[in-house]
Amino acid sequence: MSIESDVYSALTGHAGLVALVADRIYPSAIAQGSALPAVAYARTDTEYATTLAPAVALTRTRFAVQAWGPVQADVEAIGDQIVAAMLVVSVPPEARYATFDDEMGLYGLTVEFDWWS
Numbered sequence: 001m002s003i004e005s006d007v008y009s010a011l012t013g014h015a016g017l018v019a020l021v022a023d024r025i026y027p028s029a030i031a032q033g034s035a036l037p038a039v040a041y042a043r044t045d046t047e048y049a050t051t052l053a054p055a056v057a058l059t060r061t062r063f064a065v066q067a068w069g070p071v072q073a074d075v076e077a078i079g080d081q082i083v084a085a086m087l088v089v090s091v092p093p094e095a096r097y098a099t100f101d102d103e104m105g106l107y108g109l110t111v112e113f114d115w116w117s
Helices: 003-012 015-021 072-088
Strands: 025-027 038-050 056-069 093-101 106-116
Touching: 003 015, 003 025, 003 038, 003 056, 003 072, 003 106, 015 038, 015 072, 056 072, 072 093, 072 106
Parallel strands: 025 038
Antiparallel strands: 038 056, 056 106, 093 106
């Protein structure tokens, strides 16, 4: 199973998040024309801790999970549920920030976290 699959399982397996976005949890990007609010997740960085052997001892994979929707309060609530979903699998958030896209008229929120393996 890939780390992406594990992240997807954590997000789709969390009832609080599913209650807000149903099955609108996508890898990489939310397709144009998709119903909102929705969530997209993507790997943004991978860092390896190596040994002298040489071998990979640990891998830190940074993920960003974005929520987009027309109502700021809804997007913030989705962000809370993203954090809760990842805490269930012992992955705490590293950063959280909000945005607004004037062109689309949508509120956005990103939660970043590191998945260690």
